[in-house]
Amino acid sequence: MVRIKICGVTIPEAARGAAEAGADAVGLNFYPQSPRFVTPAQAGAIVRALPAFTPPVGVFVGMPVRQVCAVAFQLGLRGVQTYDDQPPDADTFPFAHVPAFRVKDQAGLDHVRRFVDTARALNRAPAAVLIDSHVPGQMGGTGHVAPWALLKGFDVGVSIILAGGLTPENVADAIAVVRPWGVDVASGVESAPGVKDPDKVAQFVKNVRTASESLFT
Numbered sequence: 297m298v299r300i301k302i303c304g305v306t307i308p309e310a311a312r313g314a315a316e317a318g319a320d321a322v323g324l325n326f327y328p329q330s331p332r333f334v335t336p337a338q339a340g341a342i343v344r345a346l347p348a349f350t351p352p353v354g355v356f357v358g359m360p361v362r363q364v365c366a367v368a369f370q371l372g373l374r375g376v377q378t379y380d381d382q383p384p385d386a387d388t389f390p391f392a393h394v395p396a397f398r399v400k401d402q403a404g405l406d407h408v409r410r411f412v413d414t415a416r417a418l419n420r421a422p423a424a425v426l427i428d429s430h431v432p433g434q435m436g437g438t439g440h441v442a443p444w445a446l447l448k449g450f451d452v453g454v455s456i457i458l459a460g461g462l463t464p465e466n467v468a469d470a471i472a473v474v475r476p477w478g479v480d481v482a483s484g485v486e487s488a489p490g491v492k493d494p495d496k497v498a499q500f501v502k503n504v505r506t507a508s509e510s511l512f513t
């Protein structure tokens with residue numbers, strides 16, 4: 297089964313709606329430059345609206361590890377998605393750590409491999425790596441697709457989460473090519489930046505489930 301994270305929910309109703317549509321996780325974005333940014337107080341209300349078995353994951357760009365941990369503890373996040381060139385030099389995150397990478401070519405994938413190897417040597421292997429598209433000057437939420445063909449067969453010994461420009465229309469093709477452990481979507485299920493469209497979310501989940509079934513039967 298391919299897991300689904302609906303990322304960048306900004307209100308409790310959107311988080312609950314994503315969970316009820318069948319998402320495996322919802323993402324809360326703590327990057328102030330994002331149109332999906334939420335404050336810890338707003339995130340708290342969203343977390344409280346989630347069903348008991350739908351984990352919240354935080355997206356952190358350029359935030360020091362201690363601060364990431366403080367926010368994650370305060371809110372009871374299950375996972376932390378980070379954007380750093382090197383594994384954290386503090387102790388392992390006591391959360392599922394998902395470093396994100398903006399990849400455009402083979403050199404980008406080589407960097408992911410070096411990151412995971414370094415983390416593993418320090419006994420800090422991430423739970424998964426998220427592979428997104430590379431758009432100069434933007435950290436994520438770009439709506440641009442990652443280089444799927446390059447990712448075919450890519451194996452670093454940890455789960456691969458595919459992100460970048462996924463939509464209800466293209467996610468089945470993406471899954472067929474990349475065969476990721478999970479998929480992550482932000483802008484592709486919105487009616488406006490930061491506003492999730494319940495119909496698009498439901499269609500996205502449905503299409504992932506169908507594609508996932510044909511992959512594993």
Ligand SMILES: O=C(O)c1ccccc1N[C@@H]1O[C@H](COP(=O)(O)O)[C@@H](O)[C@H]1O
Nearest residue numbers: 330436437438439460461480481482483
């Ligand atoms: O969504 C954002 O605004 C964002 C900002 C900074 C870092 C990460 C961000 N979101 C992540 O980017 C992926 C891909 O987004 P999209 O589907 O192409 O719009 C998203 O899944 C989030 O994990």
